[in-house]
Amino acid sequence: MARTNTRFIEAYNKALTLCTKATIGEPVPSENALASQLDVSRTIVRSVLTRLHENQIISGTGRNKVVLRQPTPDDRLEGPTRLLSIEELESRFLDWILRMDVPPGTVLNVAQLSKEFSVATHTLQEFLNALSRFSIVTRRPRGGWELNGFTADFAVELSDFRAMLELNSARHLATLPEDHPIWAKLEALEASHHDLLARIDDDYHDFSVLDEKFHETINSVVKNRFVKDFQNIISLVFHYHFQWNKSDERTRNEAAIHEHLAYIDALRSRDTDRAERAARTHLMTSKQTLLDSLKANAHMR
Amino acid sequence: MARTNTRFIEAYNKALTLCTKATIGEPVPSENALASQLDVSRTIVRSVLTRLHENQIISGTGRNKVVLRQPTPDDRLEGPTRLLSIEELESRFLDWILRMDVPPGTVLNVAQLSKEFSVATHTLQEFLNALSRFSIVTRRPRGGWELNGFTADFAVELSDFRAMLELNSARHLATLPEDHPIWAKLEALEASHHDLLARIDDDYHDFSVLDEKFHETINSVVKNRFVKDFQNIISLVFHYHFQWNKSDERTRNEAAIHEHLAYIDALRSRDTDRAERAARTHLMTSKQTLLDSLKANAHMR
DNA sequence: AGAATAGTTTATTATTATTAAAGACACTTT
DNA sequence: AAAGTGTCTTTAATAATAATAAACTATTCT
Numbered sequence: 001m002a003r004t005n006t007r008f009i010e011a012y013n014k015a016l017t018l019c020t021k022a023t024i025g026e027p028v029p030s031e032n033a034l035a036s037q038l039d040v041s042r043t044i045v046r047s048v049l050t051r052l053h054e055n056q057i058i059s060g061t062g063r064n065k066v067v068l069r070q071p072t073p074d075d076r077l078e079g080p081t082r083l084l085s086i087e088e089l090e091s092r093f094l095d096w097i098l099r100m101d102v103p104p105g106t107v108l109n110v111a112q113l114s115k116e117f118s119v120a121t122h123t124l125q126e127f128l129n130a131l132s133r134f135s136i137v138t139r140r141p142r143g144g145w146e147l148n149g150f151t152a153d154f155a156v157e158l159s160d161f162r163a164m165l166e167l168n169s170a171r172h173l174a175t176l177p178e179d180h181p182i183w184a185k186l187e188a189l190e191a192s193h194h195d196l197l198a199r200i201d202d203d204y205h206d207f208s209v210l211d212e213k214f215h216e217t218i219n220s221v222v223k224n225r226f227v228k229d230f231q232n233i234i235s236l237v238f239h240y241h242f243q244w245n246k247s248d249e250r251t252r253n254e255a256a257i258h259e260h261l262a263y264i265d266a267l268r269s270r271d272t273d274r275a276e277r278a279a280r281t282h283l284m285t286s287k288q289t290l291l292d293s294l295k296a297n298a299h300m301r
Numbered sequence: 302m303a304r305t306n307t308r309f310i311e312a313y314n315k316a317l318t319l320c321t322k323a324t325i326g327e328p329v330p331s332e333n334a335l336a337s338q339l340d341v342s343r344t345i346v347r348s349v350l351t352r353l354h355e356n357q358i359i360s361g362t363g364r365n366k367v368v369l370r371q372p373t374p375d376d377r378l379e380g381p382t383r384l385l386s387i388e389e390l391e392s393r394f395l396d397w398i399l400r401m402d403v404p405p406g407t408v409l410n411v412a413q414l415s416k417e418f419s420v421a422t423h424t425l426q427e428f429l430n431a432l433s434r435f436s437i438v439t440r441r442p443r444g445g446w447e448l449n450g451f452t453a454d455f456a457v458e459l460s461d462f463r464a465m466l467e468l469n470s471a472r473h474l475a476t477l478p479e480d481h482p483i484w485a486k487l488e489a490l491e492a493s494h495h496d497l498l499a500r501i502d503d504d505y506h507d508f509s510v511l512d513e514k515f516h517e518t519i520n521s522v523v524k525n526r527f528v529k530d531f532q533n534i535i536s537l538v539f540h541y542h543f544q545w546n547k548s549d550e551r552t553r554n555e556a557a558i559h560e561h562l563a564y565i566d567a568l569r570s571r572d573t574d575r576a577e578r579a580a581r582t583h584l585m586t587s588k589q590t591l592l593d594s595l596k597a598n599a600h601m602r
Numbered sequence: 603a604g605a606a607t608a609g610t611t612t613a614t615t616a617t618t619a620t621t622a623a624a625g626a627c628a629c630t631t632t
Numbered sequence: 633a634a635a636g637t638g639t640c641t642t643t644a645a646t647a648a649t650a651a652t653a654a655a656c657t658a659t660t661c662t
Contacts, residue, residue, distance in 0.1 A: 003616040003652080004617075004650095005651060005652090006651095007652070008651075030606075030607055031607070031608065040652085040653090041652060041654070043651085043652055043653060043654080044653085046608090046609090047652095062608065062660085063608075063660070063661085109643075125644095129430040135526045135527070135530065154526075157524075157525045157526055157527060160525055161525055161527040164465065164466075164469050165465075223458075224458045224461055225436045226435075226436070226459070226462040226531070227462065229436065230527070304620095304621065304623080304644075304645035304646050304647090306623090307622095308622080309622075331636055332636075333635080333637095341624090343625080343637095344622080345623065347637090362637095363630090363631090363636085363638090364630095364632090364636065411615075603662105604662090605662085606659100606660085607660075607661090608657100608658085608659075608660090609656105610655100610657070611654100612653100613652100613655090614652085614654095615650105615653090616649100616650090616651080616652095617650085617651095618647105618648085619646100619647090619648080619649095620645100620646085620647080620648090621646080621647095622643100622645080623642100623644085623645095624641100624642080624643075624644095625643095626640085626642090627638105627640080628638085629636105629639090630636075630637075630638090631634100631636075631637090632635080632636090
């Protein structure tokens with residue numbers, strides 16, 4: 001009827017472990033000490049101590065509490081199956097939404113979904129609210145959520161937005177001084193690219209991770225909370241779609257590596273226009289890849 | 302213990318009005334007809350009819366219901382004071398947050414705030430969640446909300462982000478064909494600017510509205526949901542701050558008008574670089590104005 | 603006395619239970 | 633058949649509530 005007592009149970013079990021380490025008759029530490037040790041509030045510590053007393057694991061009151069006996073495995077409390085955290089939910093939900101055949105315009109049902117994903121309806125509400133930030137879902141006037149879905153329109157607009165952000169980053173990056181740490185990072189990335197290229201026949205699959213790292217590095221030179229925010233959803237979406245369109249994956253990835261290398265070269269030339277051109281070329285390819293994988297996915301249905 | 306029955310009460314009172322207009326003995330319309338007339342579900346209509354029957358305002362059952370007597374003012378139901386809608390809350394809350402002396406890092410108290418703004422805690426939660434889209438507040442790990450507040454950092458990053466968006470729009474705009482409706486709009490805007498310039502001594506205050514319209518027009522050429530989303534918060538923040546720093550308002554606005562006019566000219570030249578330069582000049586001024594007004598506000602404290 | 607600790611109270615959030623409302627289905631009447 | 637009413641199911645919004653955090657007060661020990 002109210003919130004779960006997961007914190008209490010975890011704290012209690014931790015306290016049991018502490019008792020196991022202690023010798024019989026050893027005084028129990030102060031509530032404040034325990035609170036900071038178990039990383040919970042004193043309120044929980046007090047509930048834990050009470051329960052320990054009830055279970056005859058400690059005895060005494062006030063400052064005179066001592067460890068009475070070693071706890072057995074039976075003493076451990078079984079917590080309710082922990083619900084998914086909002087982060088865990090995020091990946092599962094996006095997986096569902098990006099993979100499944102959910103037509104745009106579908107009205108989502110919070111109660112049903114919360115069962116399906118085994119989270120509190122409240123958590124799902126909050127989550128949908130957060131997703132609405134990226135216009136993947138929208139709130140309907142009198143309750144309910146509508147799934148805008150991952151349409152071609154969405155992909156185009158997301159790609160364009162991404163391109164705008166990254167062109168800005170690239171332009172900025174190309175003007176950074178020689179001793180800026182970014183150049184060392186780019187060099188390391190370049191090496192990784194050459195490395196992957198050497199073993200592309202076997203490991204072309206690894207490109208997805210490298211790609212994410214590459215774009216993240218380039219965008220890291222712009223310190224802006226709004227840019228950062230979007231980077232998250234962008235990399236998520238691109239990451240997922242990478243895994244879809246399996247056709248020509250090896251060829252596509254090899255081509256992308258070459259584009260990345262040219263991109264790095266262009267950045268290093270410090271020629272803003274050249275850097276911009278290289279960035280634009282790669283971002284256009286990327287957009288096309290995303291659209292292709294959308295189409296490929298549509299055919300699978 | 303559950304949701305408010307505001308809809309029922311409003312429907313009931315509307316139904317009373319209908320009864321007033323009806324003559325005694327007149328048959329009651331069908332449930333479906335009433336439902337669409339009162340814009341509620343049949344469920345509510347049925348509750349309303351039941352209550353009307355209990356209060357001896359109508360009689361009969363099934364299809365044989367008739368108006369029994371004229372309702373009196375006493376029959377009207379008193380609803381609970383309607384809470385603010387989320388839109389109403391938005392402006393009040395932003396006003397509070399942008400004006401008040403709330404230091405960054407303050408932990409917001411949902412229960413207390415919901416009383417203060419007389420909204421349901423739930424509504425406030427959702428609202429804060431929406432605000433977190435713009436990083437004005439952030440959710441804390443174990444419950445609660447932290448106000449990041451409107452700091453100088455925030456202002457700088459917002460301005461930079463805005464500049465990035467608008468430079469992109471401006472570049473795009475400068476390449477649009479002669480017959481695109483934007484050129485007519487720009488011409489109209491130019492006229493408005495000249496008009497305001499002629500009566501600047503008296504009406505310099507009107508610039509705020511014109512400024513908003515100007516930037517909105519320029520950005521309207523980019524059709525992108527992510528750009529649009531940000532436009533909202535940006536114009537809101539800039540709009541509010543316009544009203545703060547009263548010093549030199551007349552001078553500042555006059556200068557801004559000249560910048561706008563130069564900006565329009567540059568766009569019309571179809572020279573992308575020139576357009577970009579003009580846009581950049583104005584956006585830098587705008588950023589500085591925002592920072593100044595922040596400082597001015599800080600001194601007021 | 604003053605620091606540290608325990609006891610008590612209050613405030614606040616997360617979650618459940620409950621209710622209002624919407625909508626679907628089935629049966630009646632015209 | 634078409635329109636209406638009665639019944640039932642589903643869903644979202646809210647109030648109540650348990651869990652937690654944190655403040656305040658009293659006590660004990662040095």
